[in-house]
Amino acid sequence: MSAITPSASPLQKLRSLGSVRSLPGPRRILLHTLLIGVALVMLYPLLWMLSSSLKPDTEIFTHPGLIPNELHPRNYSEGWSGSGNSFSLYITNSLIVTIGAVIGNVISCSLAAYAFARFEFRGKKIWFGLMLGTLMLPLQATLIPQYTIFYNLTWINTFLPLIVPKFLATDAFFIFLMVQFIRSIPRELDQAAMMDGANPLQIYVRIILPLMKPALVTTTIFTFIWTYDDFLSQLVYLQQNARFTVPLGLTLFLDKTSGSSYGAMFAMSTLALAPTLICFLVFQKRLVEGLATTGMKG
């Protein structure tokens, strides 16, 4: 991990560009063929899901090709109104949870990161070590006592157990990412502001936050995707259908796959993946870089 620096410098980028000499013809074709082959295998299940979502149920397993004989968009409308509640409810619930989590992570993790990156205080090394230690701690280890805490607070079946922890900087991954980033911001800026009489809070708001926008964007995207896709904690804390999020709504299709709802199930699965896919397409470069920077999770 130590060898990897946050976001490649312009110089590094230039150098790596400079090294793009094309391979000799036959080897290049061979390499492309190999890579296209692997890419097809990688993406085939997803394409299959997309194509199945547009096929009539009778065709999904009898007609394995990717191109449907006839388009059957009704799957989407059926799935949308399908399982217990309308899917628009699940999407609204998911939005509440993810937006709350994003705001919480951005605020609390940047505050903690600022303290770790810019101040000396008693036991800092120990606290920092503990913070990194929590990165390795499996969710399962604290799940049950956390559940009893939230149960006693009568927060079960509300979104609070999914949002409030994010305001308490429980995602150490992002603290670590931001600490690394703040260390790359020159200290002279803080000191100049301090000369002008700014206190640490003002420095954080006026100088650090605006300068660490790239790290905040990475945090936003990853928090969004991971919270949106997260299943275990939503399964544990949300028990009533009216509170269900998208992943929970999807599992309702599994209970009644005996009937003829395969098309609808694939349609809603496709829709469920859409936000992540769109995020990925829009922020592809930043996602991959943000991951290479610290390289955790996923």
Add this chain to the structure above:
Amino acid sequence: MTTARSDAAVGEEPAAPAKPAGPADRRERERLRRRAARRRGGGWWPYVFLAPWFAGLFGLTIYPMLDSLYLSFTDFDLLTPARWIGARNYTHMFSDDPVFWDSVHATLLYVAVSVPLKLALALGVALLLNRPLKGIGVYRAAFYLPSLLGGAVAVAIVWRQVFGGDGLFNDFLGWFGIKGQDWISSPDTSIYTLILLAVWQFGTPMVIFLAGLKQLPKDVYEAAAIDGAGTLTRFFRITLPLLTPIVFFNLVLQIIDGFKTFTPAYVVSNGTGGPLDSTMLYSLYLYKKGFTDLQMGYASALAWVLFLVIAGFTAVNFVASRYWVHYDD
């Protein structure tokens, strides 16, 4: 990992003294140094910024860990107060809970098979992508995409259909004249469909390998090329040794990740861990005990065993790494 920077920031310590320092000077310097450190410390400011994190650390991590340790020695169903039963949860777990052993078996198999395959594939593809080639970004995106979807329920649902009796995988086998079976509902193969799903998501370690490959010193390769080293020699003598810190990093992360896997096992088996507990990954068993059977005490014991096993694996990894991971310095 470098943590706290004990930096001597601008103008705090007087530069090398002109005269040899007497004891008074030294005391004065010490006093100045301490005052500067206090100023840099910012008094109570760091604690203000860390307040939410401290609340989270103590309220949602340390206290729950201790509470969980206590609960693991009790019989607790959430609705009535916990009843102390000593080590009974642990003795029951190890001596007469066959499902516990099924879950240990399934999880160890899952980790032991999926992690090496995943890492090998990630490294192989990263090596291919480390070539000068047009459209490399598109490939990188295509290979990373499945990993980004991670434990999404939708992916697990698709997987369940792909390996079902009349699913995509059997169609594929059909091209080669092989007659398939229902891979999900056969206890011999169901766990391998989950392993395949994990391997399919090799993108995260791949991206990390790629970042590492980009940083390898070029001159070493040029020197090796002059000495006439072939591709394989270069890989085993240069690339792999230089990359061992990153292999190690990926290995530790993937093992931890493997032990935590929950969603695909839950979705593929409809929450049962079946057939015949073959997909009863440890996390799924823990969930069932805690939240389906409301045996919170027993589930806490399971959680502590998981925590200790993960910590143990990580520690062993770190100790073993001394013998095979090469650092520059």
